[in-house]
Amino acid sequence: MGRQGRPQGDLKGVSEQADRLAVFLRELTRGLTVRDLARLYPASKTSWSEYRSGAKTVPLILLERLIDHHVRAGDAHRDSLAEARHLHRQAEAAHGLRQHEPTSAIGDARPAEASRSAPADVHPAPQSSFRFEAAPYGIRQPALAVAAFNAPLVEVQIHAAAQRSMRFSALGFSDDHSSRTVEALHAEVVRVSRAYTTVPLPGLIEDLADLQDFAFSLTQRRYAPDQSRELYFLAGVVSGLMVKASLDMGNPYAARAQATTALLCAERAGHIDLQAKILSWQSLAAYWAGWSRQALAYAQQGAGLATGGRVSVFLPAVAARAHAAMGDRAAALAALADAERASRAHRRTDLDDLGGLFDFPPCRRAYFRAETLVLLDPARPDSVRAADAAVVAMAEASPVDRYFANEASASAHQAVTRIAVGDFDGATESLTPVLGLPEDCRNQDVIVSIMRVHRQLDRADRPLAGRGEMQEQIERFVRTGPRPRAPY
Structure with missing residues (x-):
C-alpha cells in the first residue's frame, strides 16, 4: 500500500452521478497516490487524477480490477462490483445526456461545452456536415464533410462499449x-x-x-x-x-x-517510413510557425529516409512550400517536379493503409502545388489556374480523401490570387464559406492561410470597396482560432 498523497481536492464531475462515481473511486483507492496507481495499472498519473476528481470517467475494466485487488472475496466483493457497475452506468448515461443537449447549428456557433468535455472513451460518431461552397468562377462545390457533435446517445454508448471491450481484452487476457x-x-x-x-x-x-x-x-x-x-x-x-x-x-x-x-x-x-512521416510533420510545424529554413531541413532529412509510399510524395511537396516561402522559385518548382515523379513511382505501404493523414491523395497534392505557386507570385496565370484547380479537386474528391483544413486553405489561397488580379468580388466568393467554418475547425493551417488574404488586401495597388470590412471579418475569425506561439 502506498503512502498518503496530497489532498485530492474538489470534485469536478459534469454531473452528480460523475461525482458519486469519483467518491466511490476515492474510497476504493484510499491510501494510494496517483503515482502508485500509474505504476500498478495502465493509466497515467494525469488520468488517475482526473478519474478521482470526476473530470473523466474511469474505465469500468480498471474499476473492476481495483475491486478484485482491494476488496475481499465474498459478499463484500460482489456488492462492490454491483455498486461500481451501477455508478458507472449512471455516470456514463448522465454524461451522454448532457453531451447531447440541443446545440446551435454547426457553422453558426461553437458546439456546447458539454460536447468538448467528453471522457476519453466516448467519441461521437459523425452525423451531419458543414456546408462549404467556395467556387472557382461559377463552379459550385459540394458540402465539406466535417463531423458534428450530435450523434444519438445509443451510438455514443455503443462506441464507449467498444472501447471498454478493447481494454478488457488487453488487460484481462493479455497473456492468452x-x-x-x-x-x-x-x-x-x-x-x-x-x-x-x-x-x-x-x-x-x-x-x-x-x-x-x-x-x-x-x-x-x-x-x-x-x-x-x-x-x-x-x-x-x-x-x-x-x-x-x-x-x-x-x-x-x-x-x-x-x-x-x-x-x-x-x-x-x-519503421523507416514512419520516421520520415514524423519528420514531415515536424517540417509542417516549423512551416506554419514561420520557420521556413527549419521546415526545409526537416523535409530534406525525411526525404533521405523515405523508401516509398505516400510519404515519399508528401515530403517534396512540403519542401516546395518551404522553398516558396523563402522566395526560391527554381528550387520550389524542382521540388514540385520531384513530388510528381514520386507520385508516378508510388508503391503502397502499410503506412498508407492507415489512411486519413497518412494518405496524400490527388486533391491534397493539388492544394500543396497551388499554395507553393501562390506564395511565389499570386498574380501569375499559372498560380491562378493552380488555385482554381485545387478548389475543383477538393470539390470532386471522395469524402475519405478530403481534409477540411486543406479545403478551407485552398479556398483562402484562391481568394489571394483573385485579389492579386483585381477580382475582389471573386475573392469575396472564395472567402465567404471559409469565414463560416466552425470555430473548432479553425486550426493553425487555416488561420495562417486566411491571414495571407488579409495581407494581400494590404498589398492591393488600387482602392477596393469593402476591403476594410473583409479585413475586420478576417480579424474576428482569427481571434477564435488557436493562438500561435510564433509570428505568421
Missing part, C-alpha cells in the same frame, strides 16, 4: 490473446487517423490522448518480438498524430516534444 490485443489497437489507430480529417480536434483529442496512454502501457508488457515491434509502430503513429494535433493548436514546442517520442517509437519499431 496478445495477437488480438495488437489487432484491436491497430483497428483503433486506423479509426482515429481517418477521423482526423473530418472530425474537429476538440471532438477527437481525448480519444487520441487516451489511445496514446493505452499504447504506451502496452509497450511495457512482454510480447513476442514481432508483436512488440507492431506495438511500438502503433505508439509511434499515435504520437505522430499528437504532433499534428499540437501543430493544429498553434504550439510548435509541444509538437517538437511529441515528435521526439514518436521518432523513438518508430526507431524501436524499425
